[in-house]
Amino acid sequence: MTGLLSILVFSPLLGIILLAILSPESHLVKRIGTLATALPLLLAIVVYSLFERGVEGIQFQETVTWFEMMTSISPNEPYIISYELGVTGLSVLFLFLTSLITFLASFAVHRITSGTKGFFILFLALELGMLGVFSSENLFLFFLFFEVTLVSTFLLLGRWGGFHKERAAFSFLIYNGIGSVLLLIVIITLFVELHTTNITEITSMLKDTDSFEFLSYNMRMWMLVLLLFAFGTKLPIVPLHSWMVRVHVEAPIALVMIHAGVLLKIGAYGLIRFGGGFFPEQLQDIALVLAILGLINLLYGAFIAFVQTELRALLAYSSISHMGIVLLGLASFNSVGVQGAIFQTISHGLIAALLFLLIGVLLDRFGTTRISELGGIASQTPLFAGFFLAAGLASLGLPGMSGFISEFLAFLGLFESMPVIGAIGVLGIILTAVYILRAVLAVTFGERRPSFDRKMDLSATEVASSAVLLILIIWIGVYPAILSNTLRTIGIGG
Template sequence: MGWLTLLVFSPLIGLLVLTVIPKVDTRQVKLIGILATFVPLLLSFMVYGQFHAGNTLAIAVDWIQFAEGTFKIDYELGIDGFTLLLVLLTTVVSSLSAIAASIQIKQAHKAYFIWFLLLEMGMLGVFTAENLILFFFFFEMTLVPMFFLVGRWGFVERENAAYSFLIYNGLGSAVLLIVFIAIFANTGTTNIEALKEIMENDSYLSEEFRYGCMLALLIAFGVKLPIVPLHTWMLRVHVHAPVAIVMIHAGILLKIGAYGLINFGIGIFGDQFVKIAPFIAVLGLINLLYGAFLAFVQTELKSVFAYSSVSHMGIVLLGVAAMNEAGIQGAIFQTLSHGLIASLLFFLVGIIYERTRTTKLDKLGGLAKTMPLTAGFLLTAALASLGLPGMSGFVSEFMAFLGLFEKMPWMGAIGTLGIIMTVVYLLRAVLGVTYGKTIPTVSIHRDLSRKEMFPAAVLLAFILMIGIYPNVITHTLKFAIDSIMLGIGG
């Protein structure tokens, strides 16, 4: 069966157990929901060990054939350094999000965790799929659970947020499916590695076809990342979805966009991607500056962090646009770093909302006096997000801009304005909440419990580990980066 198959489908174990537990037994449902996420977490670390031991993890089995075998789609799973790190990010954040949900979700826990485990299975499949059709299957699998998780367990405008998510991502999926079918019809394969070889060595595919496919992929994954102006749905989800799901959305699902641009955009259509790199850099600058300026004028904490995500995804685009080793490595680091930092920020927002029933900046203040641990974690997460040395945000931003300055120095110079704005809007919001004027309604609330402390401490530990010892990631990424650079002639 293989390690990767076990990993991808392991959430089904918890899902099946949940189906036989009475929904009124809330405590048991929560326990099984949390423990079910520990199974893929354990398997992901076992896969990590197998990968670094040099063992073969790929699996390929006959699945679907057309036209007497002329067109063939196999069940194929595989992993490289980049996807391995995304799998680890997925399992870690999913387990911590499940703990957060057990605290913050107040109704229909059984249905919640069933949808949640289906979502985790879809995310694991997306990052391990080795052919386009299987990738699309798992990509679609993430949409339905997210729709129900947002629409049923979210806040006031949860239904609007859910439908906005479904419409935008559904259109992105439609574009993705058209591209995959076109590629399959013209090449006879959906295997990602085979497609990379075909695009590199065979000339029978026209330049117009290649550019068309590449631009369509940019649109499809641009919705997911998201790229301005395809971002409005994401803001609604970040503000109105349940906080435990925003941890998943900001921490993992947005990273599918970055993964798609790097693995499919650069990996398959590298020559075409190189030629439009300046355009990608312009899009990155727009994301970075637009998100930063809009975050500065927000009056609600979740909105600040939502626009911050838009801005930080701009750094991913800038790193990718550099098309050199430092830039692409910075983009990957930013993908992973933002996943951890955003998950921590939104987890803390959920704690604050549960205590105060508000996230309005003018209704929060003085948390450092009444909730010092919460305030300390929030300030530390904000410092990581703005790129303080010694934390993961600094490493990712430094490498992305190092690559950008090497290829497009004037773009890098403009981009530094976004970094400055990040410092301003994060410190404005977080210092106002933690050290601002104490609001009477905040002064009576308790600090982090032991159960709440665990997710915050684990996320912060990973953020510090990457910031202090980035080789823990670069060692795993080495061969993946070498393969990407070889594909673009680097």
């Protein structure tokens, strides 16, 4: 269907326009804001259902010449930049993940007490940027959408964040801004040398290692290093992680659900699509370095999470640890490990969104997320306790849930190529079980606090949102072919 992707990517604009017309005091603001996130979800489901599995290449392609540039460097060959959209098996999964988590996070926006209209407008702009990132088949367009996510996240965090929101927002902006500059350097270099920003064309051209004298092996290695810093900041890779912890602790819950569930995955997507697609030879040559970075992420995040006393900080370091598994899967440089890395990005997106949805419930009902100030709430809120325990078990990789199959595939691929690093990495999996169970048990069980009596359990909306995420987590864990069949289109599925 021609134009379907454009309709999907820009569908949040309809909500932005309607909200802009409404008065900030209108009782329709929250309803329209939530309904505006439902439209992209429905369209993403249509795209996912129409996507042809087992067919390699780009699907739903849209190409329109955007503008041309004549330069003195190449007066007879214009530089053409086109508006190009399309999806692969990888990006179609991220489109569904983005639209689903954004829709569920929109219900958490209802807790915002001031400036709800402005929040929803920026919230929808953020969704538009994320959908554009995963739909772009042109590096220039990818960069524009990437910047939309950066600006909207900065404004949402700086205006509606916690007590240290300004520090968190500017930390986010500086780190990710530098990453954007490095990414732009790579894009401009490729554009100047190859006269195109089409991702498929660039991938094909770079397979010829002799035709472009400037793009020598060493030059490609430097460009890969720049991409590693650009997307590694987003992932994040230790030591480029401090900004992410601040965002997880200070951002409003609706934003954290999206940040942990989707935005961090742009880093993994970029490394897989551009790092592995453009510079596979160079990436293979630094696989050991990538594995060591992944091991550091896995162990450092787990050890620091173990000593945290605040749930949001604990989950932030847990995310750092789980992103280490993504790096380890990529470093294996075989189809099983890379498939595990992709599974991990999708799985962690769902699990992190569920955990932070429940963290929002804790803040709303009990006013704190400090572990020492909670305890014994299972008797007052049994539904919350049940979902929180299930989310924790999914995070630690319980068999039958998506976390297990993701970690299993990533480590299986790693043991094939780097068994020593794989053996050391297992320690991180053990630590994950320890700190997750410790936190879950401390919050839900333990000494009952009389001040928490008569606290309301999950609402119908919160139960439904939690159930949707948990069903998907179990579905992937029990039937992983739902992902692997889609990934066959990029030569990764089994």
